[in-house]
Amino acid sequence: MSYSKTSSITNRDVAHLLRSVAAAYLIKNKNRFRIIAYENAADAVEHLTREVRDLWEEGKLDTVPAIGSTIASALDEYFRKGRSNHFDAVFKGIPLTVFELMKVSSIGPKRAYKLAKHFNLKNSKTVFADVRSLCEKGEIAKLPTFGEKSQEVILRALDLYERRKEATTRMPLPYAYLLAEDLIAYLRKNKKVRRADALGSLRRMVATIGDIDIAVVVENKYAREVIDHFLKYPKKISVDSAGKKKASIIISPQIRIDLRVQSAKDYGAMLQYFTGSKTHNIKLREYALKKGYSLSEYGIKDLKKNTPIRMFDTEEKFYRFLGLSYIPPEIREGTDEIELSEKNRIPKLIEVKDIKGDFHVHSNYDLKPSHDLGINSYREICTKAKELGYQYIGFSDHNPKTSGQSEDAIVKIMAERRRHIEKSLLKIDGLDCYVGLEVDILPGGDIALPKKALNDIDYMIISVHSVFGMDRKSMTKRVLAALENPKVKILGHPTGRLLQKREGYELEWEKIFEVCKKKQIALEINSWPDRLDLPDTLIKEALRYGVKCIVNTDAHANVQMELMSYGVSVARRGWATKNDIINTRDPKEFRRWMFG
């Protein structure tokens, strides 16, 4: 089973391995709860905030939920030797092509096995082409329990799979939002639609979105009509399924839209169910079951009494009936939110209206920067900040480039910039302006600004903008060295990830957290759509360490200053309260943090 070098095994690899075990057991008709156990273990590994291989090295595999003694010892052998007798035994007799075929939607373990066995498919490299040609020859339709329609479905799914492989599979949250808005506007054109919401991972504000989930309120008798309307969405490229209560369309090879219709009186249960996450829902249902209730998208059934299902028009009532306080969608990830909600200890998460300033904004002032300029002047940025209701603002142009100009020239540029800002923004009522700079962290850990220029700025955001490929240890050393500079107040987009384009670099986070806490340096939560960096799981860890964060937009144009809400949503997913975020403080307190 796809054994690779054990030192580079990622959580995804392990999750895939465990899922393959589950599939193998399903094919062999083993106890279905054992199958579920392996699927749960795979889910758990996928949701870990740390590398499972690191946990294994530290002897902490048993701290992973859903991994018990059996799976732990099999994984132990797997990490040590690159293979495990236990897993090998499970996979015995199952062609490896099965686990390839399962990547195609509509092909699950059973059908994959039937295909691989019956047609003796052994070459994982050609298996998709092999199945395609079997479809085209009409061979698949002849198989028992398959048929003409199944053959067609498989052919279509193969098309999608191959087209999807070329493209990235998920899109950054803000792009998905635009798509969802367009669809909702289209749905509302049908007057029978009383309400429409984007749910699922969109409502939970996950950084990258795969499918888009939409729910609408419609009177039962019009459900069919609204679903038909949905199926005629102009951007649709194919219909995946269409029933009386739900339907799915594909709008590009990698984007599927699921629609559910429900009446107003039980819409609360629908919202709850369709928002997810899957893990949250499963845990909630297990919790309810212990109290004698069964949950579904239609409401709550009392298992002890033979009463009709209880309906809820709002989510708040749904949770309250179960003895739980409301849980914001952003933290419904199946960690510990249900336990805390039961004890009424869900924190009050930060909101957009709490934000009082933006500290990562690029202007068009030409200081011969190392990276791109913005398009608005300092004054225009201030006007925008006032419009957004901010009480302070920080200008953080990129540092002047270090090649091609002397240190003295750079010092001069910086002094001139400071004079320019002070002159042009002498008095703006109710808006404190800070002169900042976003400075590159050079590969050796130095910062890309001469010492003599430090006097002309109030604060520095330091960021890695080059040489991303360093190993964890060296990168940590590099960042720690740069954090020592006294003018550093913010570590910018701390992982350097670009969603769907570039993985972030690895850091020894405990060390970073420690220094940031000691020196009162804020970790940035960057709202830029392709960044959303710091990621939510790391925010949660940072806050546990007592580190503060700051939410910025990294705007290069005024309109981008409006993207703050995405950064705030990431903060919320990291369980951040107002108190955890520096730029919610009132101007006086903020000044104290800046210069204190």
Place this chain on the structure above:
DNA sequence: GCCGTTTTCGGCCCGACTGTTTTCAGTCG
């Protein structure tokens, strides 16, 4: 195979849609 402030045994989330069947298996979310 995992898990436990009712349990170390006896439970384990719930339903829709499709195709191939003629009551259900497979897949999906």
